[in-house]
Amino acid sequence: MKFQRKRRERVDITLISMIDVLFVLLLFFMVSTTFNRHTEVKIKLPEANGNEADNLPKSVNVTIDAKGIYYLMGRDDGQNRKLPDQNRETLIRELSKFSAQDKELPFIISADAKTPHQSVMTVLDVAGQVGFNHITFATQQPENTEE
Numbered sequence: 001m002k003f004q005r006k007r008r009e010r011v012d013i014t015l016i017s018m019i020d021v022l023f024v025l026l027l028f029f030m031v032s033t034t035f036n037r038h039t040e041v042k043i044k045l046p047e048a049n050g051n052e053a054d055n056l057p058k059s060v061n062v063t064i065d066a067k068g069i070y071y072l073m074g075r076d077d078g079q080n081r082k083l084p085d086q087n088r089e090t091l092i093r094e095l096s097k098f099s100a101q102d103k104e105l106p107f108i109i110s111a112d113a114k115t116p117h118q119s120v121m122t123v124l125d126v127a128g129q130v131g132f133n134h135i136t137f138a139t140q141q142p143e144n145t146e147e
Contacts (some may be wrong), residue, residue: 044113047142060098060132064111068119088122095130103131110138 044066063071063080071080072094083090098105107127111120127135 047113047140049142058102059106059108060095061108061110061138062095062123062127064109064115064119064123066112066114068116070119070123088126091123091126092130095126095132099130099132103133105132105134107132107135108138109135 061073061080063073065071068086070083070086070091072083073080083094109120109123109127111123124135
């Protein structure tokens with residue numbers, strides 16, 4: 001007895017619809033992702049009630065960690081960089097570079113809640129000496145512990 005095999009049809013996998021689905025997923029994840037500005041220095045900001053400031057195109061940000069170490073960041077480069085040495089003259093020299101460009105740039109002091117008071121006052125004094133007029137402190141909203 002002679003058996004004939006059924007002829008198999010060639011199976012094609014259509015990749016175009018799979019690519020479309022992957023593209024839609026990629027687009028969804030790109031749109032739904034939130035981007036936060038993360039700094040390399042881990043600080044816990046003091047808490048205060050108030051409104052969040054508008055994002056300005058340029059600013060100078062001095063971050064002071066809990067040990068009183070200064071980090072300087074201009075909004076142009078977006079990177080915190082530790083000052084080579086932690087003395088007043090270096091801080092004056094580095095801030096003078098920014099003030100030469102524009103003394104009307106907002107100057108933001110982001111200090112850890114446990115930063116020594118002297119470190120914050122030194123930055124505040126140097127910023128005034130260099131010529132910055134718009135000086136502000138970064139804070140965070142207090143967490144609601146009552147629920």
